Every structure is written in C-alpha cells, then in structure tokens.
Amino acid sequence: xxxxxxxxxxxxxxxxxxxxxxxxxxxxxxxxxxxxxxxxxxxxxxxxxxxxxxxxxxxxxxxxxxxxxxxxxxxxxxxxxxxxxxxxxxxxxxxxxxxxxxxxxxxxxxxxxxxxxxxxxxxxxxxxxxxxxxxxxxxxxxxxxxxxxxxxxxxxxxxxxxxxxxxxxxxxxxxxxxxxxxxxxxxxxxxxxxxxxxxxxxxxxxxxxxxxxxxxxxxxxxxxxxxxxxxxxxxxxxxxxxxxx
Amino acid sequence: xxxxxxxxxxxxxxxxxxxxxxxxxxxxxxxxxxxxxxxxxxxxxxxxxxxxxxxxxxxxxxxxxxxxxxxxxxxxxxxxxxxxxxxxxxxxxxxxxxxxxxxxxxxxxxxxxxxxxxxxxxxxxxxxxxxxxxxxxxxxxxxxxxxxxxxxxxxxxxxxxxxxxxxxxxxxxxxxxxxxxxxxxxxxxxxxxxxxxxxxxxxxxxxxxxxxxxxxxxxxxxxxxxxxxxxxxxxxxxxxxxxxxxxxxxxxxxxxxxxxxxxxxxxxxxxxxxxxxxxxxxxxxxxxxxxxxxxxxxxxxxxxxxxxxxxxxxxxxxxxxxxxxxxxxxxxxxxxxxx
Numbered sequence: 391x392x393x394x395x396x397x398x399x400x401x402x403x404x405x406x407x408x409x410x411x412x413x414x415x416x417x418x419x420x421x422x423x424x425x426x427x428x429x430x431x432x433x434x435x436x437x438x439x440x441x442x443x444x445x446x447x448x449x450x451x452x453x454x455x456x457x458x459x460x461x462x463x464x465x466x467x468x469x470x471x472x473x474x475x476x477x478x479x480x481x482x483x484x485x486x487x488x489x490x491x492x493x494x495x496x497x498x499x500x501x502x503x504x505x506x507x508x509x510x511x512x513x514x515x516x517x518x519x520x521x522x523x524x525x526x527x528x529x530x531x532x533x534x535x536x537x538x539x540x541x542x543x544x545x546x547x548x549x550x551x552x553x554x555x556x557x558x559x560x561x562x563x564x565x566x567x568x569x570x571x572x573x574x575x576x577x578x579x580x581x582x583x584x585x586x587x588x589x590x591x592x593x594x595x596x597x598x599x600x601x602x603x604x605x606x607x608x609x610x611x612x613x614x615x616x617x618x619x620x621x622x623x624x625x626x627x628x629x630x631x632x633x634x635x
Numbered sequence: 636x637x638x639x640x641x642x643x644x645x646x647x648x649x650x651x652x653x654x655x656x657x658x659x660x661x662x663x664x665x666x667x668x669x670x671x672x673x674x675x676x677x678x679x680x681x682x683x684x685x686x687x688x689x690x691x692x693x694x695x696x697x698x699x700x701x702x703x704x705x706x707x708x709x710x711x712x713x714x715x716x717x718x719x720x721x722x723x724x725x726x727x728x729x730x731x732x733x734x735x736x737x738x739x740x741x742x743x744x745x746x747x748x749x750x751x752x753x754x755x756x757x758x759x760x761x762x763x764x765x766x767x768x769x770x771x772x773x774x775x776x777x778x779x780x781x782x783x784x785x786x787x788x789x790x791x792x793x794x795x796x797x798x799x800x801x802x803x804x805x806x807x808x809x810x811x812x813x814x815x816x817x818x819x820x821x822x823x824x825x826x827x828x829x830x831x832x833x834x835x836x837x838x839x840x841x842x843x844x845x846x847x848x849x850x851x852x853x854x855x856x857x858x859x860x861x862x863x864x865x866x867x868x869x870x871x872x873x874x875x876x877x878x879x880x881x882x883x884x885x886x887x888x889x890x891x892x893x894x895x896x897x898x899x900x901x902x903x904x905x906x907x908x909x910x911x912x913x914x915x916x917x918x919x920x921x922x923x924x925x926x927x928x929x930x931x932x933x934x935x936x937x938x939x940x941x942x943x944x945x946x947x948x949x950x951x952x953x954x955x956x957x958x959x960x961x962x963x964x965x966x967x968x969x970x971x972x973x974x
Binding site: 395396402403406472473476478482483 | 708710730734740741744746748753757758760762763
C-alpha cells in the first residue's frame with residue numbers, strides 16, 4: 391500500500407509537470423492536433439479497413455511507442471538536467487517508486503490521449519463511411535487499447551533506460567528517435583529474409599486474420615519486449631549512480 | 636552585525652551548549668572515506684554534530700563538502716568508515732535518514748514550471764502529510780518567509796534569493812529533525828544573502844532543528860554557526876566554535892600607535908623573537924606576533940626605549956583569521972574570505 395501511495399505521488403508530480411510545462415492553450419491545442427491526426431485523419435484515410443483488418447493494430451502500437459519516448463526523456467534526463475532529480479532522490483521515496491512512477495506516468499499520459507482517439511476514430515469511420523454501422527467487438531476494443539498501452543510501455547521502458555545513460559535530454563531524444571525508426575523498419579527488413587510461404591501466411595493473417603487475436607498477440611509481444619528492458623532499467627536506477635552523473 | 640541576528644545567535648549558542656552535553660549527537664562520522672577514480676574526495680572524516688546546533692562545514696569548492704552531504708544522506712556509499720545520522724546507519728538505514736531530514740542541495744531543486752505552493756505541496760505529499768496539515772504548514776512557512784502573497788506564481792521567474800528561501804521552506808515542510816543546506820547563499824547578492832540568513836535563523840530557531848550548513852563564506856559561518864569544521868582536500872583540519880578557532884589558530888596582530896614609532900624603532904622590533912612580521916603604517920605599526928600572548932612584552936619594550944605608546948589595538952581573532960592561518964600552516968590556497 392505504501393509503495394502504491396508513493397507511486398501515485400510520483401505520477402501526480404510528473405503529470406503536474408507535464409501540464410505545467412506550457413500554457414493550457416498550448417496543451418489543449420497539442421492534444422487536439424494529436425487527436426485530429428490519429429483519431430480523424432488516419433481512420434478517414436483507411437476507411438472500414440481500420441476496423442475490419444488486423445494490420446492497423448500496428449499503428450496503435452507504433453504511435454504511442456514513438457511519442458512516449460519524448461516525454462520519458464524529459465521526465466528522466468530532463469529532470470537530471472534541470473538539477474531537480476537529486477533533491478527528489480534525497481527524499482524518503484524509494485528507487486522503485488521513482489522509477490516505476492515515472493514510467494507509469496509517461497505511459498498513462500500517452501495512453502490517455504490514445505483513449506480519446508479510439509472513439510473519435512470509430513465516429514470518423516462511421517461518419518465518412520457508406521452508412522453501414524461499423525463497431526469493433528469488445529475483444530478487439532480492449533485488445534487495441536492494450537496494444538496502445540503496451541506500445542507506450544515499451545517506448546517508455548526504452549526511454550527510461552536510454553535517459554539514465556544519456557548526458558542530456560537532446561542526446562536521449564536523438565537516440566530514442568533513431569531506435570524507434572529502427573524498430574519500425576525491422577519488420578520490413580525481415581520480410582525479405584522470410585521464406586516465401588511464410589511471408590504469404592503473414593500477409594494473409596495481417597490482411598484477413600482476426601483483429602482481436604492480432605491485437606492480443608501484438609500486446610503480448612510488446613509486453614514481453616518491455617519486461618527485460620524494465621528489469622535492466624531497475625537495476626541501473628541506483629541513487630548513488632544517479633547522484634554522481 | 637544585524638541586531639536581530641545577534642540576539643538569535645546568542646539564543647542558539649546557549650541552546651547548542653545545552654545540547655553539546657547530550658550523549659545523542661545528530662551526526663557522528665568515524666573515519667568516513669570516499670574514493671572516486673583517481674581521487675580521494677573524503678579522507679577519514681571523524682566528527683560529531685550536536686543536536687539542535689547550526690553546524691558549519693567550511694571548505695573551498697571541491698573540498699569534499701557536497702560528497703559528505705551525499706554520504707550522510709545515503710546518496711553515496713562510503714569506501715570505508717561509518718556515519719550515523721539521527722542514530723541511523725547511513726548505508727543500511729538511509730531511508731530512515733531521508734525520512735527525517737530536509738535538504739537544500741547545490742541547486743534549489745525546485746520545479747520551476749510549478750508555483751511556490753505546488754512545490755511545497757509536492758514535497759508535503761512525498762512526506763505523507765495529510766491534506767489539511769499540508770495546507771496549514773505551507774501557509775505557515777510561506778508567511779514566515781514573506782512569500783505567501785506570491786504563492787501562485789511559477790518559480791521560474793523568481794530571483795535566486797527568493798528561490799533559495801523557498802527551497803529552505805521546502806526542506807522544513809515535514810518538520811525534519813535535521814536539515815542539510817549546501818551553500819544556501821552561494822551566488823546571491825549581499826541583500827538576498829542577508830535575507831536568506833535571517834530566514835534560516837528564524838526558521839531553524841522556531842523549528843528547533845539541527846542545521847548542517849556547508850559554505851565557503853567565513854563571515855556567514857561566523858554569524859550563523861554554533862560550531863564549524865574546516866575541511867580541505869577531504870581532510871578535516873579543525874573543528875570547534877568559530878570564536879575558539881579564531882582565538883586558537885589566528886596569528887594575532889596588534890596595531891600600535893604613538894609618538895616616536897620611527898624606522899629605528901621598527902628595525903629594533905623586527906629583530907625581536909616575539910615579532911613574526913611588521914608593517915609600517917601612516918601613524919603606527921602593524922605587528923604580527925609569533926605568539927598571541929606576547930603583546931605585553933612588546934609594549935614594555937617600546938615604553939623602555941622611549942616610545943610614547945598611545946593606543947594598542949589587538950586584531951585578528953576572527954574565524955576568518957583563524958582559517959587563513961590554518962590554511963597557511965597547511966601550505967594551501969586560502970579560502971574565500973569575502974563576507
């Protein structure tokens with residue numbers, strides 16, 4: 391209970407800082423722009439495929455993964471750069487509460503934005519469609535949101551680990567942006583080395599498979615990738631090491 | 636010296652004397668040592684800080700002051716030696732120490748995007764103060780340092796002096812038994828530094844808190860501290876009340892004015908063993924004594940050779956003089972002595 395209470399304090403602190411970084415107008419307009427792209431533009435371009443096909447699930451993984459790295463770099467490397475981290479380390483908060491609090495705060499921040507995008511996207515598809523009501527099933531809905539959470543989780547885990555080692559926010563963001571691009575292009579590169587029948591099976595499952603099953607598989611894979619990164623980040627997040635940086 | 640500060644110091648020094656007899660010190664270190672690659676930052680530091688005192692830890696940049704604070708807070712582990720803070724081991728029970736201490740490190744550590752009130756509220760929540768207690772405590776502290784009216788402003792636009800005062804209030808939000816202040820007046824203009832010192836004394840006095848203060852400002856240490864320790868290159872050079880360090884370590888000087896203090900007299904004085912150095916001034920002599928107790932012999936000699944001595948002014952028993960003397964004996968560069 392005491393750990394959860396500390397976690398809540400750290401999350402609250404991070405969110406207050408994120409909210410306080412710009413004027414409310416800037417915060418709201420950034421959110422509106424994000425929802426306009428992810429919740430309106432992309433579904434409008436894809437049309438009913440956005441709901442019927444499994445592959446758009448990859449968009450739900452990659453966007454939060456990419457965006458969250460910026461927030462995490464500011465939360466960890468930025469706090470060290472602003473010289474506020476050591477004061478936080480000198481409090482009664484445990485290493486784990488600080489690390490997990492920062493991770494979770496970044497993940498939930500981005501995930502909340504994705505939560506807003508989801509119903510907006512469904513509305514967009516139905517308003518721009520043929521008139522047929524298109525709604526994802528409960529499994530697909532929860533699975534898609536789980537993918538968004540897992541994608542943000544993986545990005546934030548990598549963000550924490552890279553930021554702990556980086557000298558500055560800029561350096562962390564550069565490394566993470568390159569990492570996110572590599573992560574996006576790895577599957578494309580792998581397609582070339584796959585046997586032809588495997589590739590066909592993969593394309594078929596991405597095009598005609600169950601969106602719900604694909605979502606849960608993707609969420610599981612992303613979570614499995616996050617776990618070792620978080621374990622390493624936890625091992626590296628030591629007061630003494632950070633205080634010396 | 637400021638009258639307000641003088642009276643506070645008198646009160647605190649009485650308090651410190653009372654606490655000094657207590658077997659329970661707030662901080663006790665024994666041969667505390669910390670090595671970094673290629674350098675020994677702290678070398679067998681043994682000291683004790685009485686509860687309720689303002690303890691000054693003096694030294695130049697890089698002397699080992701910040702490393703000591705980090706070791707005492709458990710932010711670093713010692714290479715060898717031990718430290719106990721408020722009765723807790725600094726390695727194995729550092730969480731208990733941090734729970735009971737407040738800190739102002741080299742940087743204020745304030746979240747600049749947040750308001751003064753939000754900054755204090757955050758650290759109140761970290762300390763698990765209930766909401767009502769937190770609100771009352773924030774108002775109490777902000778009113779005491781005169782920043783209550785500006786509580787809603789983001790800290791980002793504030794002067795360094797205001798931020799330092801707010802950071803001291805933040806360190807006290809959870810009524811800690813001990814606060815660590817790492818050069819709280821560094822980089823401040825004289826007026827802001829004076830305000831920070833006044834706030835510090837007022838708050839420390841009212842809160843009955845032990846203060847571990849690092850500074851390289853000797854005049855500040857003399858004004859504020861019950862006891863001081865002087866550190867250089869990680870080694871403790873001296874420790875005690877500021878006045879005692881001044882009296883024991885300063886190379887005492889006397890300024891003598893009178894009739895007949897000419898070049899011949901100066902030459903005769905310069906040959907005497909009591910005189911370490913001698914400087915001619917417009918209307919007299921400034922003599923640095925080999926031993927502080929030799930003033931009477933000098934005056935007797937001058938009277939005997941016919942000098943009409945009109946004034947003898949002993950000088951040079953301040954903390955600053957003592958520290959300068961300690962450092963010159965240690966063959967080291969001197970501390971910053973500006974007030």
